[in-house]
Every structure is written in structure tokens, then in C-alpha cells.
Amino acid sequence: MTITRDWRVRPAAAADVEAVAELRALVLRPDLERLGRYDGRRVRQRLRDGFDPAHTWVIEVGGAFAGCVALRPAEDAHWLEHFYLAPGHQGDGIGSGVLRALLERCDRAGAVVRLNVLRGSAARRLYERHGFTAETEDPVDVFMVRRPHRPSLPHPAPPRRTGRT
Template sequence: MHIQLRVGEPADVEPIAELRAEAMRPDLERLGRYDEDRVRRRFREAYRPEHTRVVEVDGRLAGCVAVRPAEDGHWLEHFYLDPALHGRGIGSSVLAGLLTEADAAGHTLRLNVLQGSPARRLYERSGFVLTGEDPMDVFMVRPPGSGAGSAAAR
């Protein structure tokens, strides 16, 4: 299995919007919030190719992740993988690479994950800590060099 990341392009928006709808459906349905149109529209409105990396496995679209600069650090957003590829270490590998880059640049990473999402465990193993939550989301932060994936943890 060959995992490659490339910079997002404007033409990626629709295939990724479809992938997002498929990847998020179980969690959004569990929370009573799945809306066929809204799940795609929210991605289209937020998509910024310059902050997005498309994950390809063996040359095919497998997911995406965005790292958006902000005043309070960088936001890790839109981290979706094809559900058929879950459990193969792809998400862990992609995240480890992003954490190495963030640590080298001295960037704090922030994110939010849906309540009850299994992805939260991945983030906690990677050094993210809880900063708050609401009925829909869990908010987390990871200062540079903290937790798994950092040079200090090796």
C-alpha cells in the first residue's frame, strides 16, 4: 500500500464532498444531524485547496486533511478517509507526518471532532488534549512537541 499526499486542487472539491458525506454519515446519524445536502454544502463552502492535502492510496483518492493557519495556532480540519480504508493505519500515518511538520515549525494544532467519534482516540494517542466540548463537538489542542509523534516522546 503506497500512501501519498498532494496539494489540493479546485477540481477536488466534489469528490471530497462525496467522501465527506460517506465518512461522516454514521456519526452524524448517531447524533441525529445527518442532512444529505448540508454535509456536502458545508464542505464546499469551507474548502480551501491551498490548505488541503489529498490523501491517495495506490494512486486513488482515499481522503483529505486541511491545516488552516489562524491566530490561535493552526486548525486541523476536514480529516476524512474512505471508510473502506479505516483500520489500516492510514490515518495514523498521515497524522504522524502532519505532527512532525507542526513540531518542526513550532505550531500549535487545534481541532474539533464529533462527540462519540472513534477518531478522538487517535487524537488523544497523538498528544491532543481536551479544551472544551458542546453537545456536538469535542475541542482539542496539541502544543508543539507534545505527546506521541513528537521528538520528545521518542
């Protein structure tokens, strides 16, 4: 695994929607085809219909568009959505770094995080490594949840011996 350190996130703009829609179609195609659900027009339109730049960040590598992620607040949780990384950047630590930063923010806020991932998707392993567990499944999606993690408190130092018994 090669770790790419030259990445950053920036707030999304409305103008990013088409790049994100194209990336979504590219990234989801193998899993959607495997599930018999791929429709290129529909996969792009669903992204356009749900795209909210106010809760979305663009991931850039070397200054170029490489992915996106959204964290949408809801009544009882934050929903992690539209987390796509270009295939050439998958497996080199960027997704884990982005996810870790978002989850640390949610942990500080005490927020539950929910998501859904396609059944059989390799992305499920990433989410499980970061503390998500499956709640329910249907024929297409696995719905996962992650409760807030509290930072570990340091263990108190053992009492010092004074030489007296």
C-alpha cells in the same frame, strides 16, 4: 490490522471539492445520524463553503482518491480540518501516517494544533494517541488541542571512570 504502505499525499486542487464533499458525507453520516444532525445536502455544502485547496492535501492509495486532510493556519494555532479517509482504508495505518507527518511539521514550526471532532466519534481515539487533549465540549463537538512536542534530546553519556578515586 493491515498496514497499507502504497499511499501518498498530493496538494489538493479546486476540482477535488466534489470528491471530498462526497467522502465527508459518507464518513460523517453514522456519527451525525447518531447525534440527530445528519442532512446530506448541508454536510456537503459546509465542505464546499470551507474548502481551501491551498491548505488541503488529497490522500491517494494505489494512485486512487482515498481521503483528504487540511491544515489551516490561524492567528494562534493551525486547525486540522477535513480529515477524512474512505472506510475501506480506515484502520490500516494511513490516517496515523498522515497525521504523524503533519504533526511533525507543526512541531518543527512550534505550532499549536486545534481540531474539533464529533462527540462519540472513533476518530477521537486517533487524535488522543497523537497527543491531543480535550479542551471544551458542546452537545455536538469536542474541541481538542495539541501543544508542540519538542524532540527528545539524547541523554548525556555518563562520565567515564578513569580508575582514579
